[in-house]
Amino acid sequence: DGGITQSPKYLFRKEGQNVTLSCEQNLNHDAMYWYRQDPGQGLRLIYYSQIVNDFQKGDIAEGYSVSREKKESFPLTVTSAQKNPTAFYLCASSPQTGPSGDYGYTFGSGTRLTVV
């Protein structure tokens, strides 16, 4: 079955630590995205990538970093500079970006990050 796998499901971070969230897709999608979900605020875009070795900041990129070395993988690092990292993180992918074609977004099952 094609899909998006996020790991781990739960992650605990100590103050001052960097942690990395994994996102892998086997859908052969070009574009990948990271969203953060907080109660009552909806989903907000952190970073996105349209092709390998290229990525752009979303609306709330401060304190986060990403890489896109392989088409299938788009890991997110939550750095110590992110002051309020406790949230639910969702990874998504889509076949292409742009106005043409029939495309939609597929989401993973999420990683819940808690600062302890």
Place this chain on the structure above:
Amino acid sequence: KQEVTQIPAALSVPEGENLVLNCSFTDSAIYNLQWFRQDPGKGLTSLLLIQSSQREQTSGRLNASLDKSSGRSTLYIAASQPGDSATYLCAVTGFQKLVFGTGTRLLVSP
């Protein structure tokens, strides 16, 4: 900046009722609109995708309409069931971005 609003924020109904969930957006220059379902602590499951050239999409008991000129979409759920209980999110796609509403939390009682 695109803003997406969903009304109502929460809805509680008895089993069997027909429901309408509303979604409005401020910028009509969208590529498509997608409705998702989210169960507590889970990821998003895509329900329906309406491209900007389309007016509606149907899947089983679900029907979604899109009126770009007025910036509105509705999700119609026929004959609701307890298994429909979840949060429903609409999202609009602009250039390289998917912008979400804050969702409607639905509870269907047996």
